[in-house]
Amino acid sequence: MHPAPSVILFTTLSGLGFGLLFFLGLGLPDVTGMVAFVFFAIAFALAVGGLLASTFHLGHPERAIKAFSQWKTSWLSREGCCAVAALLVMGLYAIGAVFFDQSWRALGLLGALLSLATVFTTSMIYAQLKTIPRWNMALVPVLFLTLSLAGGALLAGQVNMATGLLVLAGLVQLAYWVQGDKALAKSGTTLATATGLGGGGTIRAFEPPHTGSNYLLREFVHVVGRKHSQKLRVIGFTLAFVLPVILLLLPFGHLLALIAVLSHLTGVISTRWLFFAEAEHVVGLYYGKR
C-alpha cells in the first residue's frame, strides 16, 4: 500500500491524542485550571490535527460532512461520528476542568470510552479489508489500541502505567509482524485463484494492460521501502518501545519524559509507515507484483 504521509500522520497523532484524552477523562492526572488547559491543549491539538491531516488525501474534502451518514455499514463513517462525539464530550469536560475547577467524572468516563472507541474504529477501517491480508487480522485493533494507550499514558505522565503499556504494545507489535508476514500466504489468494487459470500448470503475468503506471499500481503496489523493512523494524521498535521504557525506568525528570515522548512518537511514525508500505493488496497479483 502507498504510505500516504497524511494518513500516517493522522493515525499516529490522533491515536496519541485520543490516548491522552482517555487518561484525562479518567482523571489520570486529575488536573484543573492552567495545568488542565495545557494537557487538554496538547490532546486536542494532536487529535484534531490528526483528523485535519486525514482530509488532505481526499479528492473532495469540502464534502467531508457527508461522511457522517453511513455509520450503519462503514467503519470510516463510524470513525468520524465517534471522533466528533469524543471531542465534544471531552471538550465539555475540559471546560469544567479548566474554567470551573470541576472534574465532571461521569462526563469524563463517557469521553474516555468514546476516545477509545474512536481508536478502535480507526483500526477497523484497516482490519476489515479482506483484500489486504496483512491488515485483516484481530491483532490490528489490538495493536492500535495498545499503542494509543501506551502513548496516552506516556503523555499523561503515568510513569508506571506507561512502562507496562509500552512493554505490552511492543509485544503486540512483534506478534503483528510475525503473524503479518504469513498473512498473504495464509489467505489462500494467489494468481491462480485471481484468474481461475493455471490448472495443471504454472501461471505468470505475461504482459500488463498498459505500458505506463496507473492508479492501482501507485496506490496498492509499493515496493520502494520494502527492501529496508527489516532495518526500519529495528529502528522503529527501538525508538517506539525500548528507548522510552529505559528512560521511564531512570529517575523521573521532565527532560527525560520529553525525550521519551519524542522517541515514542518518531518510532510509532516509522512503524506506521511500515504498516502501509509492507501491506500487500491482492490486486498486485494481477500485475505479477505484491
Place this chain on the structure above:
Amino acid sequence: MTQLPTTTNRKMGLVIDLDTCVGCHACVISCKGWNTENYGAPLSDQDPYGSDPSGTFLNRVHSFEVQPEQGTAQLTHFPKSCLHCEDAPCVTVCPTGASYKRVEDGIVLVNESDCIGCGLCAWACPYGARELDLAAGVMKKCTLCVDRIYNETLPEEDRVPSCVRSCPSGARHFGDLGDANSDVSKLVADRGGFDLMPEMGTKPVNKYLPPRPKDQIEGEIDILAPLLAPVADTPGGFLGWLDTALGKLPGGSS
C-alpha cells in the same frame, strides 16, 4: 445507502470468454470513449503525450501465460472490469453513501456528487475495478453502460455495454445472470463459467469462461507428412564437411 440489498430483481452482468478473447483492447478503448463522452466525470489522462502517461480506465486487458508440465505454454488475454458483486465490499465501506447497488438490476454505481474521493472502496475491491480519477477527484468504475442499456434513443442492437458492442471476436456477452434461462446463464452452465477470487466471498455476478484445451497433436503431424521428403538430421555435402571440420577444432561446441 451503503447497505446492500438482500436480493436484486435481476443480476445484469458480463460473461467473458477467455477462449475467444484475442487481446485487441478494442473494449478498453470503446469503454474509455463512451464513458468519457457521456455519463459522469470524463475519464482523464495525466501527461498523455509526455514521458510518463497514465489515465483512468474502467476496463483493462491483462495477459497471462500458463506453462503446463508437458507441452507448450498457453497465452490467455484477460479483460477485467467491475464484476458487480452480489456482496460488494466496495459499497459497504463507503462513508458517504455515494456507492450503491441497485435493487432493480444489481448494477453497482457511484453517485459522483456524493463521493469525497477517500479511495476506501478501491482498497476494498480485490479486483482493481475502481480507479480514482485524478482530474475529477471522484471514484470511477464500470457502470455496465447504464446510459446505453436502457437508452431508447439508441438502435436496439446498441443497447448493450460499449465493450460488448465493440468486441470483434464475440468474447463478451451481456445479460441477466439471475435468470437461469437467459442466454448468458446457459453459456456459463455449458462452458463451466467461474468466479474470480471466490475465497473473497464477494459473489461476483460477472463470470469468466475458461480457455478450451489446445488441440493435441498425436502421431503424425499431417496425413500428407509421410509423402514429404524426410528432413535430414545430419547435414551432408558442404555443410557436413563444415560441421565435421569445425567440430575438430579445439574449444568445444556451444
